[in-house]
Structure formats: C-alpha cells, structure tokens
Amino acid sequence: MNRSRRKPGPALPHGRTAPPRHARPRTRPLTARRRRAGYLFSLPGLLFLALFLAYPLLYNVWTSLHAVRLQELLAGSPRFVGLDNYRTTLDDPGFWHAVRLSVVFTVGSLLFQFVIGFALALLFARPFPLNGLLRSLLLVAWLLPPVVSGTLFRWMLDQDAGAYNALLRAVGLDALAHDWLLDPGTSLAGVIFANVWVGVPFNMLLLLVGLHTIDPELHEAAALDGANTWRRFRWITLPLMRPVSVTVLLLGLVYTFKVFDLIFVMTGGGPVDATSVLSLYVYDIFFRFFRFGEGAAAGLLLLLVPLLVGVVYVRRLRGEGEAA
Amino acid sequence: MTYRAGGRPWLLTVTATLVTAAFLLPVYWMVNTSLTRPDRILTETPQWIPTPATTQNYTTALSDEALLRALLNSLVISSGVVALTLLLGVPLAYALARVPMRGSGTMVLALLIAQLPPSIVLAAPLFILERRAGIDDTYIGLIAADTTLTLPFAVIVLRPVLRGVPRELEEAALVDGCGPVGVLLRVVLPIMAPGLVAVAGLSFLIAWGEFVFGLTLAAEPAVQPVTVLLNAFVGTHGTAWGALMATATVISIPVACVFAAFQRFIVGGLTAGTAKG
Numbered sequence: 001m002n003r004s005r006r007k008p009g010p011a012l013p014h015g016r017t018a019p020p021r022h023a024r025p026r027t028r029p030l031t032a033r034r035r036r037a038g039y040l041f042s043l044p045g046l047l048f049l050a051l052f053l054a055y056p057l058l059y060n061v062w063t064s065l066h067a068v069r070l071q072e073l074l075a076g077s078p079r080f081v082g083l084d085n086y087r088t089t090l091d092d093p094g095f096w097h098a099v100r101l102s103v104v105f106t107v108g109s110l111l112f113q114f115v116i117g118f119a120l121a122l123l124f125a126r127p128f129p130l131n132g133l134l135r136s137l138l139l140v141a142w143l144l145p146p147v148v149s150g151t152l153f154r155w156m157l158d159q160d161a162g163a164y165n166a167l168l169r170a171v172g173l174d175a176l177a178h179d180w181l182l183d184p185g186t187s188l189a190g191v192i193f194a195n196v197w198v199g200v201p202f203n204m205l206l207l208l209v210g211l212h213t214i215d216p217e218l219h220e221a222a223a224l225d226g227a228n229t230w231r232r233f234r235w236i237t238l239p240l241m242r243p244v245s246v247t248v249l250l251l252g253l254v255y256t257f258k259v260f261d262l263i264f265v266m267t268g269g270g271p272v273d274a275t276s277v278l279s280l281y282v283y284d285i286f287f288r289f290f291r292f293g294e295g296a297a298a299g300l301l302l303l304l305v306p307l308l309v310g311v312v313y314v315r316r317l318r319g320e321g322e323a324a
Numbered sequence: 325m326t327y328r329a330g331g332r333p334w335l336l337t338v339t340a341t342l343v344t345a346a347f348l349l350p351v352y353w354m355v356n357t358s359l360t361r362p363d364r365i366l367t368e369t370p371q372w373i374p375t376p377a378t379t380q381n382y383t384t385a386l387s388d389e390a391l392l393r394a395l396l397n398s399l400v401i402s403s404g405v406v407a408l409t410l411l412l413g414v415p416l417a418y419a420l421a422r423v424p425m426r427g428s429g430t431m432v433l434a435l436l437i438a439q440l441p442p443s444i445v446l447a448a449p450l451f452i453l454e455r456r457a458g459i460d461d462t463y464i465g466l467i468a469a470d471t472t473l474t475l476p477f478a479v480i481v482l483r484p485v486l487r488g489v490p491r492e493l494e495e496a497a498l499v500d501g502c503g504p505v506g507v508l509l510r511v512v513l514p515i516m517a518p519g520l521v522a523v524a525g526l527s528f529l530i531a532w533g534e535f536v537f538g539l540t541l542a543a544e545p546a547v548q549p550v551t552v553l554l555n556a557f558v559g560t561h562g563t564a565w566g567a568l569m570a571t572a573t574v575i576s577i578p579v580a581c582v583f584a585a586f587q588r589f590i591v592g593g594l595t596a597g598t599a600k601g
Contacts, residue, residue, distance in 0.1 A: 040504075049472070123339065153350065155354075
C-alpha cells in the first residue's frame with residue numbers, strides 16, 4: 001500500500017480487514033444474478049451521464065466544425081466548415097490575450113495558494129488547543145459560493161470605503177490605496193488575490209493529510225542526531241511531501257484553470273479585457289455574440305489543459321494503484 | 325509531524341487564532357457591513373464594529389420578492405440535485421464497487437475525467453440542447469446540469485465506502501432470499517449512512533453555490549438560482565453595499581449550517597474524493 005493513501009480517514013471504513021473474497025464456496029447462479037443486478041444498477045447513472053455530459057461534449061465537437069450562429073441554428077441546417085472555426089479562434093488576438101491572462105492567473109494563484117497553504121498546514125499539523133475549531137473555520141472560505149466571495153472581495157477592494165484600502169491607509173501606505181479592480185494595471189492582481197483566498201483552505205487541508213502520513217519517528221531520530229527544525233523540514237518533510245504536493249498542484253491547476261464565477265462577478269472580464277481569462281472569453285463568444293461555432297471551438301481548446309493534466313493525474317493514480 | 329506535544333501549545337493557539345482572524349476578515353466584514361447603517365457604510369474610515377447595529381439592510385434585502393423567489397428556486401434545485409445524485413449515484417457506486425463487470429475500471433476512469441471539463445464548456449452545448457428538448461428555463465434542466473457536477477464525484481467517494489461493507493452480510497441476505505435491491509436498501513445503505521450524509525451535504529453545497537448553469541440555462545427569474553440574482557444585484561445596486569452584504573450573508577447561512585452539521589463527514593469525504601481519486 002502506498003504511503004500517501006494511508007490517511008486518518010474519518011467515518012470511512014475500509015474493506016481491507018475483510019476476509020478474503022473466496023473464503024467460502026459460492027454457487028454460480030448467485031454470481032450471475034449479481035452480475036445482472038450490477039448492470040441494472042449502473043444503467044440509470046450511466047444513461048444520465050451519457051445524455052447530459054458525454055453527448056453535449058460530443059455535440060460541441062460537431063458545433064465546432066459547422067458555421068453556427070443564431071440564424072443558422074434557428075433555420076436548421078448549418079454548413080460544414082471544417083476547421084474554419086478553430087482557425088478564426090487561433091487568429092483572434094483576443095484569444096491569445098485570454099490565454100496569457102489564464103496562464104498568469106493560474107500560475108499566480110497556484111503559487112500563493114500552495115505556499116500559504118503549506119505554511120498553514122505546518123502550523124496546524126502541531127497539536128494545540130482549538131486546533132480543530134480554527135481549522136474548520138478556515139474551510140468556510142473555501143465553501144462559500146464563489147459568487148458570494150466575488151461580491152465580498154469587490155467590496156473589500158473598493159476604492160474609498162473598502163476595508164483593505166482602509167487598512168493600507170491606517171498603516172501609512174496611502175499611495176497604494178486605490179480602486180484595485182477598476183485599474184487595468186491591478187485588476188488581475190485583485191482577482192488573483194481573491195482566488196488565492198478561496199484556494200488556500202483546500203491546499204491546507206490536503207497538505208495536512210499528507211503531513212500526517214509522515215512517520216514522527218523520522219523527526220525524532222533526526223532531532224536526536226542534532227538536526228534543527230529547518231534541516232528536518234528541508235531533508236525530511238519536503239522530500240516526503242513531494243507526491244502529495246504534486247497531486248495538490250495538479251488538482252489546483254484543473255480547478256484554477258476552470259475559474260469563471262469569481263472573475264465574472266468581480267470584474268466581468270474588465271476593465272477593457274484586463275481580466276478576461278479563457279473561460280470568460282468562451283462565454284463572451286458563445287453567450288454574448290452568439291457565435292456558437294467559434295465558441296464551441298474555443299471551448300474545446302480550453303478543454304485541452306484540464307485533459308492533459310487529467311492524463312498526468314490518472315497515470316500517477318495508476319502508479320499508486322500498482323504499488324498498492 | 326505530531327511528535328512534539330510539549331513546547332508551548334498556547335503560543336501556537338494564539339498564532340493560529342490571529343492567522344485565522346486575519347484570513348476570515350472578509351467574512352467578518354460581510355456581516356459587519358450588513359449590520360451597519362447604510363449612511364455609515366460609504367466612509368473613508370470604516371467602522372470595525374457596527375454601533376449601533378441595525379437590521380435595516382436585511383429588511384431592505386428581504387422585502388424584495390425577487391430575492392425570496394430566488395432563494396426558493398435555489399432550495400428546490402439543490403434538493404433536486406441531492407435526490408438525483410443519490411438516486412443515480414448509490415446504485416452505480418454499488419455496482420462498480422461490488423459486482424465483477426466488464427469495463428468497470430474504464431468507468432471509474434471515465435468518472436474521474438468527467439470532473440475535468442470547465443462548466444462553461446458544458447454549458448455551451450447544453451444551452452442549445454436543452455432549448456431543443458424544451459427543458460431550458462426549467463428546474464429539471466438546471467437540476468440535470470448541476471448533477472453532472474455532483475454525480476461523478478459522488479460515485480468516486482461512495483465506491484470505497486461501499487467496499488468497506490462486509491461482504492458476508494450481503495451474501496447472508498442474498499441466501500436468505502433477499503433480492504439485490506433489498507440487499508442494497510436494507511443491508512448496505514444503513515451501514516454506509518455516514519458516507520451518504522457526506523455526499524448529500526457536499527452535493528447540496530455544490531448546487532447551492534452553482535452559478536454558470538444558472539446564468540446560461542435559465543433566462544427566467546422564475547427559476548433562476550440566488551447566485552444569479554446576487555450577481556445581477558452587484559451590477560444594478562453597485563453601491564448599496566449594506567443590502568448587498570445582507571443578501572450575501574443570507575446566501576451564506578445555509579452553507580454555514582450544512583457545514584456545521586456535517587463538518588466531520590464532509591472533510592472526510594473531501595479528502596477521500598480528491599487525494600485518493
């Protein structure tokens with residue numbers, strides 16, 4: 001069993017202590033009956049996913065290969081145009097602008113989420129009174145609907161009455177106090193700031209689970225040998241946290257790349273496209289300009305990154321599974 | 325890392341409390357603003373404690389029938405999502421956990437991949453397809469769309485839980501003449517109750533906070549969820565921060581309640597669903 005999979009799973013019983021499968025002979029009809037029941041049981045769920053998830057995504061591929069705007073859709077038979085929609089999208093400077101913004105947004109968010117989350121995980125990995133309560137309170141930030149968080153940060157970053165600007169003024173940094181989201185130079189930073197806030201608890205939680213799998217005896221032994229806190233962190237904690245860290249960053253990458261609501265509520269992509277990341281770009285093309293063919297093409301291009309990450313992630317899971 | 329119980333744990337408590345307080349400042353500020361008199365909100369020296377506290381913002385916010393309607397819509401949609409997720413997810417997870425079927429490994433993989441697409445990529449084709457099927461602007465259309473988010477994750481979380489149910493119990497019931505459905509309902513479900521609670525709670529939270537499908541698949545205020553309404557409010561009542569924060573607080577209350585009630589289960593479900601895959 002892989003180390004990172006052994007976690008203090010609360011309330012989740014594991015079947016590993018169950019006796020071996022074929023402990024006693026079973027009759028054939030029972031197995032056949034089970035198998036039939038299995039197919040019947042999985043049918044409704046699979047049918048649903050085929051209808052509302054797989055088919056729409058395939059339909060998206062079809063749309064991306066046809067000239068579909070509002071009129072064609074209403075009229076009936078859109079024309080097949082091959083890869084024209086992809087070409088149009090890839091020729092659009094707005095698309096590349098969105099790609100750049102998505103990269104900055106994702107890298108910036110991940111970097112700060114991970115570092116702050118790691119620091120908090122180190123703090124909360126030590127036992128102290130009220131640990132559980134404070135940890136749960138932190139999670140609230142992650143569970144709030146993104147639309148609520150977005151509204152909240154719009155208010156916090158407001159020019160005159162926003163709390164963060166008031167804090168800046170209170171410590172004498174009046175020069176920095178301004179309308180973060182209305183200034184094209186700082187709006188992306190403001191949006192990243194909010195997204196880091198949303199993501200930190202999630203990073204902390206998963207990294208904390210990882211920290212708890214590290215055998216305390218390793219630290220004790222190193223301490224006996226005279227290793228100070230920094231050395232133990234550098235040579236024990238960090239290397240052992242590598243697999244968990246990669247998983248957390250991969251998941252974070254998928255989640256961050258997807259973000260739509262938070263940015264949509266905070267800036268709507270503005271000012272002047274300064275925060276129009278890929279997901280907002282797709283929304284604009286599809287739902288504001290009703291250029292369905294190009295929107296579908298852009299959407300599929302947006303899907304590339306999570307799919308690539310997914311392949312890497314599944315490979316890693318497979319590796320863990322084989323080790324188990 | 326839990327090796328040193330000694331040292332000065334209270335010092336850690338103080339540090340952690342300060343960090344948590346600083347981190348949760350926006351949440352405090354939301355409640356603070358919602359309780360401040362409207363004429364004292366837009367000042368350059370904000371009040372850190374609302375004195376005197378007022379419920380005026382809540383009265384203003386809740387006197388709007390659109391908000392009440394949207395809250396009701398969100399409640400209907402979220403409950404529908406929880407019901408549909410469990411109804412489809414439990415049998416599917418059971419089959420994948422227990423029954424030797426061809427292709428079940430591929431199915432689990434497919435469920436992992438199903439969580440990857442950004443909502444907006446799915447919203448685009450659903451917008452066309454649901455309109456064709458005549459279920460755009462309906463609860464059904466929104467519940468179905470939201471369930472594409474909750475179902476894959478529910479199955480992935482429930483499968484290991486179901487594996488933990490002792491096989492002998494099921495087989496004993498089967499031998500005693502109980503059908504497969506009876507086994508699932510009478511023997512398996514009661515044992516896996518904690519896992520079910522976690523999945524139900526998280527599905528509710530996901531549906532309650534969902535925005536993209538609400539924005540794109542529901543043009544009618546009659547079915548729009550409250551997240552869409554809040555976004556519209558931000559646009560139209562841009563500076564009425566008191567009422568806006570009161571609305572945001574009202575939307576957050578169910579989240580806090582669900583989390584407080586199911587906290588232990590939800591954290592367990594989260595770590596099981598993500599770190600483990």
